Amino acid sequence: MEAAINSYLNEKGEQKVFETEIDFLYPPNQKQFYDFLGRVIEDAVAWLESAQAMVKSEINFHPRGEAQEMGAIAGQTNFNLDESSSFSYSEKHAIDRLASIPEKMRKMGVDEKTIKFYEDQFLK
Template structure:
């Protein structure tokens, strides 16, 4: 079902709030650790969700070239975020895990341990595998220039810079969507119409929402 302007406004506000909080935490997070891993996963989920929202906001591009240009600036990054969300962060793909065992054979030893450090390394190695599988049919990387090894400082800094760009680009895009939606959405109800909304709220029933 196509999103109406209120739905677009709400979805973009959710994304903006999350991305601004992620950016705040990411700015103070210079160390490769478990907290960083959670930030990365959340950033990729929100960026991917914002990319999913984009087709429904294209009608807002008319007379708003800055909105279209902002998405275009980071379109490749959003595609990457959706890819990693779909094979790792949102769902763990069996083919990804098979490739991870091939890329990092030490995973076989790590899976036999139960401490926090090994759990973190398992996350890192599977994330690396996801990054390295984002290639074309000729095995050319679509975002980075070559394989990524997050334990290697230049690769770590490259990925961190990329992630910050995705998050801050998403913030800029979300702000423009919010502003456009606020221009087009109807004024909040007043008087009897406002009261009727609360009466209807009292009659609300809930059911499981289908995907």
């Protein structure tokens, strides 16, 4: 990574961002790099948060029950175009399937924190 950073030069042959060659093992350069990296991350998070707010303001979210029904129906799509798809929805069947997932997760070795998150999101 050092080589990539140090090869990023302007027309005068000077490092474009740090104005000096960077050595990660030299404490002042290390601090300079990590300060820069921290600012890049903060700027990226701020941009993502504003983009998220803008996108969310443009989306018409469906109520949870309606979204689950549409997802269950979409999941029945047969992508073999030579065959037809048949679509049906049973709320009881969907609830039973959702309720069976935590046990399957446990058998797969999923940690309890993740299972609890799933249960809080989908079973309450």
